[in-house]
Amino acid sequence: MSKRLAEQDIENILSVLENGDISEDEESIGDENDIDYYSTVQDLIQDLEDAEEDQYNANPDVPIEEDHLPDEFSVPGPSLSRPLSGVIGAAALRQRSRQLIWKKGNLEFSEDRISFTGNTDLSPEFAQLETPFQYFTLFLNDDILVKIVNETNLYITQKGISNCPPVNVKEIRQFLGIIIFMSVYHFPNVRSYWGKYGFKHIMETMTLNRFGKLRSVIHFNDNSLHKPVGHPNHDRLHKIRPVEAHLNKLFLSVAPFEQRLSLDEQMCSTKVAHFMKQYLPNKPHKWGFKLYVLCSLSGYAHNFEIYSGKQDIQYSSDEPDLGVVGNTVIRLCRSVPRRMNHIIYFDNFYSSIPLLYYLHTQGIYALGTIQRNRLGKTCKLPVVKEFMKDSVPRGSYEELVADYEGVDISVTCWKDNKLVTLVSTYVGSEPAETVSRFDKKQKKKVSVACPKIVKDYNAHMGGVDLMDSYLGRYKIRIESRKWYIRLFYHMIDMSLMCLDYYLAVD
Numbered sequence: 001m002s003k004r005l006a007e008q009d010i011e012n013i014l015s016v017l018e019n020g021d022i023s024e025d026e027e028s029i030g031d032e033n034d035i036d037y038y039s040t041v042q043d044l045i046q047d048l049e050d051a052e053e054d055q056y057n058a059n060p061d062v063p064i065e066e067d068h069l070p071d072e073f074s075v076p077g078p079s080l081s082r083p084l085s086g087v088i089g090a091a092a093l094r095q096r097s098r099q100l101i102w103k104k105g106n107l108e109f110s111e112d113r114i115s116f117t118g119n120t121d122l123s124p125e126f127a128q129l130e131t132p133f134q135y136f137t138l139f140l141n142d143d144i145l146v147k148i149v150n151e152t153n154l155y156i157t158q159k160g161i162s163n164c165p166p167v168n169v170k171e172i173r174q175f176l177g178i179i180i181f182m183s184v185y186h187f188p189n190v191r192s193y194w195g196k197y198g199f200k201h202i203m204e205t206m207t208l209n210r211f212g213k214l215r216s217v218i219h220f221n222d223n224s225l226h227k228p229v230g231h232p233n234h235d236r237l238h239k240i241r242p243v244e245a246h247l248n249k250l251f252l253s254v255a256p257f258e259q260r261l262s263l264d265e266q267m268c269s270t271k272v273a274h275f276m277k278q279y280l281p282n283k284p285h286k287w288g289f290k291l292y293v294l295c296s297l298s299g300y301a302h303n304f305e306i307y308s309g310k311q312d313i314q315y316s317s318d319e320p321d322l323g324v325v326g327n328t329v330i331r332l333c334r335s336v337p338r339r340m341n342h343i344i345y346f347d348n349f350y351s352s353i354p355l356l357y358y359l360h361t362q363g364i365y366a367l368g369t370i371q372r373n374r375l376g377k378t379c380k381l382p383v384v385k386e387f388m389k390d391s392v393p394r395g396s397y398e399e400l401v402a403d404y405e406g407v408d409i410s411v412t413c414w415k416d417n418k419l420v421t422l423v424s425t426y427v428g429s430e431p432a433e434t435v436s437r438f439d440k441k442q443k444k445k446v447s448v449a450c451p452k453i454v455k456d457y458n459a460h461m462g463g464v465d466l467m468d469s470y471l472g473r474y475k476i477r478i479e480s481r482k483w484y485i486r487l488f489y490h491m492i493d494m495s496l497m498c499l500d501y502y503l504a505v506d
Contacts, residue, residue, distance in 0.1 A: 097353035098376040100402040100409075107401055107410035107428030109452055114365060114426050116259040118340035126254050138254065139495040140176065144246045145169045148220055151242075155219040164213050174205050175214050179489065180496065183476040190478055215480065220488070236276065236308040239484040244306060247491055251301055252335050258296040262345045262463035263332060266291045266304075268490040274483040276308055284468075289487055294332045295463030299470055301494055303332050306487065319358075326355045339363030343426065345461045353409065356425050360407045365426040367457055370411070372421055381413050381421065388419060394437065395448030399429040412453050422453050429453055470497040 129135050146169060153166045181202055182193065193199045194208040219239070226238045235241060269285030270277065278290040290307040310324060319330050329350050336342050343365040351370040359366045372381065382398055397414040410428040413421045416437070429451035439446045474496060476489040 096404065097357075098378070100353070100376065100378055100404055102375075102379045102400040102402045102411070104399065105401040105428075106399055106430045107408055107424065107426070109427045109430070114341050114343065116341050118257060118259065118337055118342065120256045120258065122256065123254060136495060139247060139250050140492075142169065144243065145172050147242055147246075148172055148218065151219040151221055152214075152217055154222060156217055158223065159217075161217065164217055167214065167217075171206070171210075171214065172218075175211065175218070176492065178202050178205060178211060179476050179478065179492070182478055183474045183493070183496075186477065215485070218485070218488075220484070237306055240306070240487050243488060243491055244304075247495065248303060252303060255296070255300050255302070257302060257336060257342065258298070259341065260297055260343045260345065260460045261294055261302070261336065262297070262461050263292065263294050263329060263350065264347065264461075264464035265349070266293045266464055266468060268487055270483070270486040271479065272481060272483050272486055276483070278307065289483070289490075291490075292328050292332060293464050293467070294336075295467055297460060297463050297466075299463055299466035299497070301467055301497070303335055304494070305332060320354070322352065322355055322358070325350050326352060329355060330358070333359065333362075333364065336364060341365065343367065343460070345457060345463075347461070348421075351423055353404065353423070356409060356423060357404050357407050360425045365424075367424040367427065367453065367460075368422065369457070370421055370423040375411060375423075379411060381411065384419055387413070387415055393448075394439075395450065397429050397432070397449065397451045399451070401428070410453065412451050414451050414454055416448075420454065422451075422457055424453050424456075427453050427456055467494075467497055 125138070126135075129138065149167055149169055149172055152172075156164050156166065178193075181199065182190075185199055187193050187199070190211075191208065193202045220242050221239055223239075227234045237244065265280065265283070267278075267280060267283045267285045267288040268291060269288040271287070274289075276289060277287060279287055280290065292305045292307065293301050294303040295301050305328065319327075321327065322330065329344075329346065333344065336344075340363065342363075344359060344367075346366070346368040348369040348371045351366075351368040352374050353376075356366045372379075375381070379400060379402075381400065386392070387396070392415060394415055397412055399410060399412045401408060401410050403409075407425060409423060409425055411421065411423050412429045413419055414429075432449050432451050433455055434447040435450040435455075436445045437448050438444070471493050474493070476493055478489070480486055480489075
């Protein structure tokens with residue numbers, strides 16, 4: 001495949017992979033202006049890995065030497081106060097990560113070193129709540145309801161809709177109550193709730209015509225303030241931005257951060273036609289709008305961000321520019337308390353050596369799976385084809401450790417059904433434990449070795465998946481032709497999901 005590509009095309013693809021714009025195992029359809037690299041990435045990566053392995057096998061004894069960075073690329077260590085900022089900081093981080101000296105060893109795991117020093121007490125406002133309804137109204141309070149009423153009435157006036165009387169806060173509450181009932185009691189279609197065998201509470205609350213009219217006119221922001229495409233302040237999420245900002249603020253303020261947090265994608269499934277709709281083949285709902293979510297192990301969403309394309313890359317002047325995905329992790333982690341030994345878990349779509357280093361300088365540990373091409377040529381992990389042969393026992397593993405400006409980073413590859421590669425700044429392969437696996441030859445379950453880093457990852461990575469399971473129980477299933485209405489329903493679902501967290505800690 002690589003022979004059929006021009007050198008410039010290869011460089012572009014490698015740049016996209018390194019920046020995290022696309023993952024090796026995830027196809028993404030987003031901005032209409034984005035280039036579709038997925039069809040060539042898999043074959044190109046395999047060609048490059050095979051060439052690298054052949055070169056290493058031909059000269060296995062070549063020593064690894066450290067190339068010194070020029071002065072203009074010097075990176076401050078964790079003990080220095082100067083922030084890692086701008087393009088120079090990002091270039092230095094990437095340059096240094098490619099030149100690390102990896103050695104066989106073990107990153108010693110210590111409970112005392114990662115002992116949590118944060119505060120897990122509930123906020124006073126949260127502790128005083130007595131019922132689930134009070135908790136729910138804490139999120140959808142009068143502030144956001146008045147905002148919805150004002151913007152909806154403004155839209156009715158702007159469009160000159162004569163057959164729709166102005167709405168009020170009571171009607172918006174009734175509207176939300178109806179769609180929540182619809183998420184619990186499933187009828188074939190919306191009209192069925194007002195039919196001969198309809199739902200009594202809904203019929204007594206609002207007429208079908210009024211409900212349909214509210215569905216068609218409800219708005220959350222002033223359309224006249226929406227900047228056109230090409231404007232520096234153009235916001236693709238303008239129509240839903242007030243609701244997102246309101247809920248994010250409350251999600252952060254209500255529940256305390258647990259020590260262990262997971263970051264992953266979540267899908268707002270929909271069939272609506274919109275260029276921001278994504279395709280993620282590994283998700284239960286493959287088509288929809290993508291959200292990046294920072295969750296606790298209990299499934300509580302502390303922070304979320306709706307993906308709207310590459311144009312949403314924004315980073316602070318005191319933060320490094322680590323590419324599309326790296327910047328997303330940094331933004332979501334801005335609210336995580338520093339130097340209290342929090343631990344962030346994520347998959348290989350996010351993991352990179354510069355990201356782990358930056359989080360460590362902020363007092364945050366990290367663990368995740370990682371793509372081997374992001375480790376650099378100096379990281380000589382076992383050759384995949386050799387390590388997966390039957391002669392190598394299942395459960396075999398190998399760990400390499402490197403010092404990155406005073407930060408110890410461990411990379412472990414483990415042979416299971418496939419070869420798994422993980423990276424961490426606080427745990428390595430030892431002390432290894434065991435897991436049960438079915439052996440086809442012996443036709444029974446056997447115990448195989450499992451590194452500590454794998455056990456930790458599997459135990460703490462499921463926060464977003466747990467939240468998805470909560471959402472799936474009572475998902476608002478009614479569809480809308482308007483993309484922002486579908487996202488609004490999804491965020492209502494996220495607020496309802498927090499009731500499970502409230503009931504668990506009550």
